[in-house]
Structure formats: structure tokens, C-alpha cells
Amino acid sequence: MSTSLSLPIEAIKTQFCQALSKHHTVILSAPPGAGKSTCLPLWLLRHEAFAGQKIYLLQPRRLAVKNIASYLAFQLNEQVGETVGYRIRNDTKISKSTRLEVITEGILTQIIQQDAELSDCALVVFDEFHERSLQGDLAFALSRDIQQGLRDDLHILLMSATLAIDNIAKAIPDAELLVSEGRSYPVDIVYDAPQNNHRRDHALNVIKKHAKAHEGSILVFLPGVADIRFIANALAEVFKHFPVDDLLLCPLFGDLTLKQQQQAIEPCQPGFRKLVLATNIAETSLTIEGVNLVIDCGLEKVAIYDGASLMNKLVQKNIAKASAIQRAGRAGRLMAGVCIRLYAQDDFERRPEHSVNDIMQADLLPTIIEAARWGVNQLAELPLLELPTPIKEQQAWQELKRLSIVNKQNQLTAHGEQVAQFPCHPRFAHMILSSNKLSSTRKQQEHLSFLACVLAALLEERDVFSGEQSRFDCNIAHRVSKLISAFNQPYGTLVNIVKQVNSLAKRVGLQNSNLLATQHLPLDCIGLLLAYAYPERIAKARGATGDFICANGKGVTLNEQDALAGEQFLVIADLMQTQQVPRVRLAASIELSQLEHWFKPQIVEQEMAVFDERSGKIIARNQTKFDALVLQESVSRNMLSAETIITMWCELITRKGLxxxxxxxxxxxxxxxxxxxxxxxxxxxxxxxxxxxxxxxxxxxxxxxxxxxxxxxxxxxxxxxxxxxxxxxxxxxxxxxxxxxxxxxxxxxxxxxxxxxx
Structure with a gap:
């Protein structure tokens, strides 16, 4: 395989190379298939301005990182890790001779935090920048800050697969803007909306029809994993009775292993075609060979962070026009094609031009701690292209203060400096570091720290054991036990989890994870460990069995048949959003004595005025509280002050209304x-x-x-x-x-x- 001279990007090669020589910031708009990811990086290696220096090429997805690195190395007749290498979390292939590193956006942030001047780097390339992930925005802001304040010779190249880059260009007025027209194979758009609300059944019928009759591979965009599994299972049943011998059924979504994802995108053997069922992971970056039919449901699931529940809610939304156009374009990457949109044309016309950017709806804690690590105490001090709402940002700073990660001036504490070194969410790093103080013996400290690393790695993945557990088993200890039992011979997605456990354990000074996994671990301390990560989600039983109130004042429910439903105190590890009260997905029990001992500084004693519904009168009570949780309560003999009475009435009226x-x-x-x-x-x-x-x-x-x-x-x-x-x-x-x-x-x-x- 060699770089084709017919790639559309070739038409602007001279203009592009001249622009990089004259300007330190360049924006390149090039549609999918133009060659910006597979051809252009080879020009950069030969560009005299970057001779002998490093180039970082950022990709938003791990699968794209490995694919592009392999493709570029192949064109140089080399192995990955020579001139071209890659870095993703827990997987690195580089050497002293590596000049072009293909990396994820989060990796660049860590490189910058270790080397504030990017001293050996001449150019940072942000590919697929139109996706505008929060990690990508942060990595760009840090790179731009270096360019503006520390190194005016640093080059930045932003590459977008869409022409709608006006906002980016306006935000970077010194940037040179280039446009490659791209290869334009015609794609016919067909609208086929369901006649009723049975969206899945309609999608299944359309897919079945074309799976048998269509010549060529088919890419189906579905909103989430549940839809993919539903369609895949239904098609498997159909194909049992009516085999389609030349068709390979391939799911493609983020929770699959990289090997499984690779199988979905690699070329078919002669005589075969593919039916790929994908989430929006396949919108850009990845070329699936042979696809000339796209079936697009027009939906996606977006993770929106809910500060009240401290959880990402997966919200199903209509995709924006830009995404719909991107999806349709996948049918015309290599030949003329067809896109069937499973919604009406007037529906498409009513959709917004672009999706809401991550910074407006994602969990800000990982970004905020990196900002503090960089030395700023508000995001406005960074050259971000967009800022979150002030309230959302302030809430994130407050959460870090509660975890003792930053001080009142939004500066990293000594503890925060340690937390920032961990390759995981700040909450989990805080939990791992806090585990050391739970025992005075070295052996027990090692066991607790290793257990904390296991919890962190397990929770950063989706619930990989959900299909193997009873629907009434929310006890995370059972998931931990399963992972530990497979620790020395992991399978599937557990391979990445074990790698992350080892990475975290190494950071905390544990040398032999495999040995620790064979020893007796204090699983009864899981709740206590989780309480350090999520003190707001320590919960107390109230009312009916399975009904709990959290320390942040929010109610949650647990199926009354679950073994944990009868516990007095829980710590919630994961929640499932419902239309009513959020339902517990994963939790662990915690003893009141553990809470009172280890969280004593946060526990307060106060006199409260309580309204007794039965008598209609106010009574005085002494309460021991952890935030909204009343741990202990007794009748007070003291006279209530006017201030206490006023507070009680105000709270009651606020809760019940005027x-x-x-x-x-x-x-x-x-x-x-x-x-x-x-x-x-x-x-x-x-x-x-x-x-x-x-x-x-x-x-x-x-x-x-x-x-x-x-x-x-x-x-x-x-x-x-x-x-x-x-x-x-x-x-x-x-x-x-x-x-x-x-x-x-x-x-x-x-x-x-x-x-x-x-």
C-alpha cells in the first residue's frame, strides 16, 4: 500500500507547506477521505522547519491512534515505534528514533505538564478537531498558552473534517486558513422515517432488507450499545434460518477491546462484505473499507454530567446536521454510495447546525485539576475556545476543595499535587492516596492500596460484569472478586482494566500486583474506600426497604430484593438515571462506626428545630450530621432560638411551597x-x-x-x-x-x- 498521488490533499501540498513555513498556527479544513490523516503527516516529517524535532499528531480515539500509526509506518517501510510511534493509556510504542508520535489528547496534556515548554517538539497537530472534546480543548489551550507565552516558535496545526470552522477561525485571528476540497463521490440521500414510534423495529426491517440485497458493505449508525446488541441478536436469529453466507456482522463501539474494534474496520477477505453496527465512533477518523451504504438512525447518546448526582447521564439526542452530513459521507469515501436516513427530511432541516460542545456538559473535574496544575485558578486564564458556565466551573472547584485537592485560592495542595500525578479521575486518585492512612501496618496498607487501585480501574470502565450478575446484585464487592480471580489471566476488556490496575499500583509504590491479587483482601473496606471518592454519595436508609437519602440530599432507590437493600448505610458507586428517583447500579455497605471514625472532621453536632407533622408543632432536637445525613438524633431540653425556628420554617416552606x-x-x-x-x-x-x-x-x-x-x-x-x-x-x-x-x-x-x- 502506498500513498496515492490522486488523494485530494495533494492539490494544496505546496500551499500548505508554505503556510507552515510562514505561520505558526494553521487551520486546515479537509473532508473525510482527503488524506489529511494518512498522507499529510508524511509531508511534515520531510518539512525542513521540523527537521530533527518531534511532531505530535493527536487523535480523539484510541483505535484511530493505532490505525494511523500503523498505516504511516507501513508507508515508510518501517515497524511502528521507529520513525512513527504511538502512545495511548497503558500502551506505548516509541523509541529514541521516533519523530512522529500519534497520541490521544489526554496524553498530550500529561506531556505538557511534565515539560512546560514542549522543548523537543516543533509541531502539534490536532486531527478531527471539529469533534471538540473537552480533552482536546484543554490540550489545545495548553499548547496555545505555551506558544503565546513561552515558545513563539511552536507550530500548531488544527485539522477539521468540516468546512464549518468559522467560529474556530474567529477565535484564532492569527491563524492561516486553508481548505482542501476533498474527493467528492456522490452520495444519494434517502429518507425513510418510521410510520409509528417503533424505531428499533423499523431500523431492523430496513437493515434486514438491505443486508440480503445490497452489494457492498453496510455501515449502520445506532445511538448506543443496547440498540447495537438488540439489532445484532435479532439479525443473528434471522440469519440462522435464512443464511447470508458472504456477510460478516460486526459491532463497533467504544467498550469493545481495540482488537475487536480493529476486526470491524479492517478490509474483508475477497468474496465477503460487512455489516457494521456502530455508534458515533465511526463518524470520523476511521475508514471502513468497502462501505457504500450508510443507514443512519439520526440519534446519538451523549454523556451529560449531572452535578447533583455526580454522574454522567447518557441522554439520547438527535444528531446535529454536521454529524448527519459526516455520517452520510462515509458512504462516499471510496466510491459512489447511498445514505438512508431513518427520519424525515423536515426533521433534518429543523436540527441545529452543530452539537453542543463537551465543555458545556461534561464532568469538569479532570480539566479543573489540570488547570490548577498548570498554575491558573480559573479557566478564563487559559486560551480556551469556549468556557463553561460560571456556576458549573465554580461547582467543580468546590468539589476539589472538598477533597482537599485545592485550597481556598484554587491552588493545588500538597495532597493535590500527588493526586494530579495519577492517570485516573481525581476522585479515584484521592481514594487511592487516602487508603494509606486506614491502617498502621505495612501489609494491610498494601492490601488497601491495591484494593483502591482495583476499584478505580473497575469504575473507570463501564460495568463489564453487568451481563454476568443477577439484576438484584448491586454489590460492587462481587465485581471486585470476579476481577481479582481473573487478574493473572485476564480476558476481553479485563485486559485493559488489569493494565490500569498495574499502572495505578506502580504509581503508589506497589511492586507485585499479581502476588497481591492472590492474597486475602479486606473487601469489607470497599465502602470506606468509596466514601473517599464519593463522600457526597454516602447514603442512609429511610422509609421503605431500598429507599436511601445521600449526603448531598438526593434520594436514590435500590430494588428491595437486592441484598444491600437492608443495609443501614451504603456508599453509591454508580447510579442509573430514571424518570423518577435515580436507581443504584453499584454500591457497597459501610458501617456507622467507620464513618464516625474516619470522617470525624466532617461530622457536626447541632441543635435543630424539627417540625412534627403529627402534632403540627416544632420540637427541639440534637443532631449529629454528615452533610444532609442525620447519623444520630435525640430530643433536646434546651429552648429553641428565634434563628433556629426561622431556619426551620424557611426550609419547610421551601420544600413544600408557598x-x-x-x-x-x-x-x-x-x-x-x-x-x-x-x-x-x-x-x-x-x-x-x-x-x-x-x-x-x-x-x-x-x-x-x-x-x-x-x-x-x-x-x-x-x-x-x-x-x-x-x-x-x-x-x-x-x-x-x-x-x-x-x-x-x-x-x-x-x-x-x-x-x-x-
Whole structure:
């Protein structure tokens, strides 16, 4: 195989090489199939500006890293690891002679943190930059920061597979923009929307029809692994009875091993064709030989981080137009093709041009700790192309403070410096480092540290044992036991998990993981270890069996048949989002004594006012609390202070709503008149009085009136109108009285009534 002179990228070779000589930042737009990943890197190796220096070529996916490195090395008649090498997590093939390293974006960030000037590097190339992953954005920002502040001779090349790069070009005004038209084999677009809501069945019927009749390989885009398995199983049953001898059925998604993914994209043997069932992993980077038919469901599953539950929610969404165009283009990479969209044309027209970028919806903790490690205390100090919302960023900084990773000034603590060295999520690194203090004996420390490494590696993968466990078995200890039993002879995806365990163990100073895996490990400490990673998800039983409340105040459920459902305290390792309360997928038990001993600094004792629903009165209680969890409680003999009573009423009203108060007709009329003025006559500058504003400012409005009220009976006698009017000064009260008099309300009750609870 050799580089073809007919590759479209060849048309701009001279222009491109001149641009790199004259400009330190270049943006190249080239459609899939142009040769930007497979031909252009060889030009860079021969470019005189980079002679004898290193080039980093970034790819967003591990499979693309290995494929591209192999392809480039083959064209040089070399083995991978000579002139061209690669680095991904726990897998490296480079040597002293390696000049071009194909790497993932996260690897570049770690290289930069170790060498702040990229001293031996002349050029950083970001391939498939249109995908705009959070790791890619961070790696670019750090590279750009080096270029602007430390090394003005560092070259940066951004390569995008789409022409829609206006926003990137505007954000980097000094960049030179080049466009390669690419190879344009025609792709016919066919719309075939389901007639009902049975999306999967419709997709299956379309696939079955074309699997038998179509000449050539077929690429099917499905939203997630569950859909792929459903379709694959259904097709396997069909092919049992009606064999299609020349068709190979190949799933392709991120959780497969690299070897399994490779099987899905490598060329078929003569006389065979492929049916590839893929997630959006196949949109770019990967060329699947022989594909001239794409069937696109038009959906994808996106991981959106929920700060309340500390979990990524997989949300199924319509893909944007840019993704739909990318998918269709896969049918025309090597020949003319067809794309069947399993949705209507007007649906396509209504879709947004581009997807929401990762930085707006991903877990920010790994990015924030790298920013702190780089020496900045807010993301705005980095030349990021886009920033998260201030609230989202602030929440991430607060989480790192809670884990003692950064201090009040958002600087890494000594503990944080250690955490940042680990190749895993900051929460898991914190857990691994904290495990050392749980025992005074060296042997026990080793066992606990190794167990923490196993937990970290296991949880960073999806639940690889889910298919082997009972649906009522959420105990993560059983998964840990399975992994340890296969540790010295791992299979499938366990190979990568074991590699990660070994990498983490080496970082913490453990030399013989294989031996530790054969020894008796303290599995009863799993809950305690998890509590260091997720202190917010320590949970206490409440109400019915399987109903728990977490330390962050959020409720979760566990099937009542699960063995863990009867525990008093759990630590939640993983949750499944449902339409109601999140359901526990993985957890471990923890003893109250463990919690009280090891988390003593976070446990507080306080006197609380508690509303007793049965008597309708406030009673005083002494509570020992860990955040929202009441660990112990007893009746207090002390008199309640006014502040405590006010806080209790405010919390109760916030939870149950303003309707808890006894609104009289005059109170509702006052609120309606006031609301009418604030909405239609803002020039009067009266404060807002909608329900949301009332609840936000409840304590300031409530304080003078309820400090002595200790029963619901007395609360119902509260003069709400007097309370509301107390927020206005004399002049404002006169404006309300004159501009919206009571007789106006009585005369126009019907018109104004819809303002009552706005």
C-alpha cells in the first residue's frame, strides 16, 4: 500500500507547506477521505522547519491512534515505534528514533505538564478537531498558552473534517486558513422515517432488507450499545434460518477491546462484505473499507454530567446536521454510495447546525485539576475556545476543595499535587492516596492500596460484569472478586482494566500486583474506600426497604430484593438515571462506626428545630450530621432560638411551597396588584414578588414575623399582607396604593387573576 498521488490533499501540498513555513498556527479544513490523516503527516516529517524535532499528531480515539500509526509506518517501510510511534493509556510504542508520535489528547496534556515548554517538539497537530472534546480543548489551550507565552516558535496545526470552522477561525485571528476540497463521490440521500414510534423495529426491517440485497458493505449508525446488541441478536436469529453466507456482522463501539474494534474496520477477505453496527465512533477518523451504504438512525447518546448526582447521564439526542452530513459521507469515501436516513427530511432541516460542545456538559473535574496544575485558578486564564458556565466551573472547584485537592485560592495542595500525578479521575486518585492512612501496618496498607487501585480501574470502565450478575446484585464487592480471580489471566476488556490496575499500583509504590491479587483482601473496606471518592454519595436508609437519602440530599432507590437493600448505610458507586428517583447500579455497605471514625472532621453536632407533622408543632432536637445525613438524633431540653425556628420554617416552606402559608383573599389580591405593576410598569422599580423571588428571599422577608411561632396553628394566623408590605418603603407603598388601588383589582379581577402565582 502506498500513498496515492490522486488523494485530494495533494492539490494544496505546496500551499500548505508554505503556510507552515510562514505561520505558526494553521487551520486546515479537509473532508473525510482527503488524506489529511494518512498522507499529510508524511509531508511534515520531510518539512525542513521540523527537521530533527518531534511532531505530535493527536487523535480523539484510541483505535484511530493505532490505525494511523500503523498505516504511516507501513508507508515508510518501517515497524511502528521507529520513525512513527504511538502512545495511548497503558500502551506505548516509541523509541529514541521516533519523530512522529500519534497520541490521544489526554496524553498530550500529561506531556505538557511534565515539560512546560514542549522543548523537543516543533509541531502539534490536532486531527478531527471539529469533534471538540473537552480533552482536546484543554490540550489545545495548553499548547496555545505555551506558544503565546513561552515558545513563539511552536507550530500548531488544527485539522477539521468540516468546512464549518468559522467560529474556530474567529477565535484564532492569527491563524492561516486553508481548505482542501476533498474527493467528492456522490452520495444519494434517502429518507425513510418510521410510520409509528417503533424505531428499533423499523431500523431492523430496513437493515434486514438491505443486508440480503445490497452489494457492498453496510455501515449502520445506532445511538448506543443496547440498540447495537438488540439489532445484532435479532439479525443473528434471522440469519440462522435464512443464511447470508458472504456477510460478516460486526459491532463497533467504544467498550469493545481495540482488537475487536480493529476486526470491524479492517478490509474483508475477497468474496465477503460487512455489516457494521456502530455508534458515533465511526463518524470520523476511521475508514471502513468497502462501505457504500450508510443507514443512519439520526440519534446519538451523549454523556451529560449531572452535578447533583455526580454522574454522567447518557441522554439520547438527535444528531446535529454536521454529524448527519459526516455520517452520510462515509458512504462516499471510496466510491459512489447511498445514505438512508431513518427520519424525515423536515426533521433534518429543523436540527441545529452543530452539537453542543463537551465543555458545556461534561464532568469538569479532570480539566479543573489540570488547570490548577498548570498554575491558573480559573479557566478564563487559559486560551480556551469556549468556557463553561460560571456556576458549573465554580461547582467543580468546590468539589476539589472538598477533597482537599485545592485550597481556598484554587491552588493545588500538597495532597493535590500527588493526586494530579495519577492517570485516573481525581476522585479515584484521592481514594487511592487516602487508603494509606486506614491502617498502621505495612501489609494491610498494601492490601488497601491495591484494593483502591482495583476499584478505580473497575469504575473507570463501564460495568463489564453487568451481563454476568443477577439484576438484584448491586454489590460492587462481587465485581471486585470476579476481577481479582481473573487478574493473572485476564480476558476481553479485563485486559485493559488489569493494565490500569498495574499502572495505578506502580504509581503508589506497589511492586507485585499479581502476588497481591492472590492474597486475602479486606473487601469489607470497599465502602470506606468509596466514601473517599464519593463522600457526597454516602447514603442512609429511610422509609421503605431500598429507599436511601445521600449526603448531598438526593434520594436514590435500590430494588428491595437486592441484598444491600437492608443495609443501614451504603456508599453509591454508580447510579442509573430514571424518570423518577435515580436507581443504584453499584454500591457497597459501610458501617456507622467507620464513618464516625474516619470522617470525624466532617461530622457536626447541632441543635435543630424539627417540625412534627403529627402534632403540627416544632420540637427541639440534637443532631449529629454528615452533610444532609442525620447519623444520630435525640430530643433536646434546651429552648429553641428565634434563628433556629426561622431556619426551620424557611426550609419547610421551601420544600413544600408557598401554599403552606394561609393566603387570604386580601393577600392574593395584593400579590396580583403588585405583580401587575412589576410586569407592565417597570419604571416604578418595585421589587419582584413572583413565587421564585419570594422563596429566594424567604428568610429576609420572614424573619421579623415567625421567630416566636412554634406551631402550624399559629403560622396560619400570620398576616401575609403585612409581611409583604414590610419589604416596601413608604414611597413604594404609596405607588402601589395609587397606581394599582384595591378597587382597580376588584373591578378587573378576571384580567388580573392570572398574575396571582406568576
Amino acid at each position: 401554599t403552606l402559608l394561609n393566603w387570604q383573599a386580601k393577600d392574593l389580591a395584593l400579590k396580583a396588584r403588585w405583580n401587575w405593576l412589576t410586569r407592565y410598569f417597570p419604571e416604578y422599580e418595585l421589587p419582584q414578588i413572583d413565587d421564585e423571588t419570594l422563596l429566594v428571599n424567604l428568610e429576609s422577608r420572614f424573619s421579623p414575623f415567625v421567630g416566636e411561632i412554634k406551631s402550624m396553628d399559629k403560622l396560619t394566623k400570620l398576616d401575609i399582607s403585612t409581611m409583604l408590605l414590610s419589604q416596601l418603603d413608604y414611597q413604594q407603598q404609596q405607588i402601589l396604593k395609587q397606581a394599582a388601588p384595591e378597587d382597580l383589582y376588584r373591578a378587573n379581577r378576571a384580567t388580573l387573576s392570572h398574575h396571582l402565582f406568576n
